[in-house]
Amino acid sequence: MMVNPYQTYQQNSISTLSAKGILVRLHEKALMELQAAQQAWENEDLSSMRPHVQYVQDIISCLRGSVDGSFEVSGTLVALYNYYLVELAKIFINPTEKRFQEMYQFLSDWKETWSKAPNHEIV
Numbered sequence: 001m002m003v004n005p006y007q008t009y010q011q012n013s014i015s016t017l018s019a020k021g022i023l024v025r026l027h028e029k030a031l032m033e034l035q036a037a038q039q040a041w042e043n044e045d046l047s048s049m050r051p052h053v054q055y056v057q058d059i060i061s062c063l064r065g066s067v068d069g070s071f072e073v074s075g076t077l078v079a080l081y082n083y084y085l086v087e088l089a090k091i092f093i094n095p096t097e098k099r100f101q102e103m104y105q106f107l108s109d110w111k112e113t114w115s116k117a118p119n120h121e122i123v
Helices: 005-015 019-042 046-065 074-093 097-116
Strands: none
Touching (some): 019 046, 046 074, 074 097
16 A cells, blocks of 8 residues: 655654644644635635634634643633634624634734743643
């Protein structure tokens, strides 16, 4: 059986990432999916938009589920993720430019935050 070299490369690059690297990549993927969702919405193609929104919801749910509850800020972070899950549900049902922009800003800000965080502070 022939192994796809690109798939092997991707698998290895992900499996060797630090926790910080994984967080940054998840935010990058969420931003890409959100942009694809917005593009589909702008093209009035809601059936293509919704799977992208669902993928972003999956990423946010994963991030929420990975929060370490032993820190003071943990509850706030979980509440923030919950808020944005509700906002994604609103995008799913009634998309607007403002909602897409707010979600994009949230994901961009957190991607930037995680990319600047020292590796040893991310568990």
